[in-house]
Amino acid sequence: MTKLTFGAHPFLLGFEQLERLVERTAKTASEGYPPFNIEATSEHAYRITLAVAGFREEDMAITVEDRQLVVRGRQADDSEGRVFLHRGIAARAFQRSFVLADGVEVAGAAMENGLLHIDLRRQLPETVVQTIAIRSTKGKG
DSSP: OOOOOGGGSTTOTTOHHHHHHHHHHHHHTTOOSSOEEEEEEETTEEEEEEEOTTOOGGGEEEEEETTEEEEEEOOOOOOTTOOOSOOOSOOOOEEEEEEOOTTEEEEEEEEETTEEEEEEEEOOOOOOOOOOOOOOOTTOO
């Protein structure tokens, strides 16, 4: 039995990257930390909110790599010399990735009460109408 891929479907011309994006997203979807929300703040704007309690702005980095928004965090381990009777809050690093559609740009980021807000906006492309001339092949052959 042959596996039908997105790029092989006859109606999806030029969408070869779609399958790679879906596979990449599926691999990162299993991560559970940190928890996050995605909301539409307007018709063409979105906000990703990550719960990053205990992290400071300088502990995190936000980059866009090949249409993929990557948020990384690393806390410094300040437990030296401290005696914990119970340690339930771990100083751990994380990496959370989100695939951005074409035309979606990062508008900014802000920290507020242990939440990292990343604002995104979609740039609307101009509508392009192209007329294709039909030439005659009469008399050739």
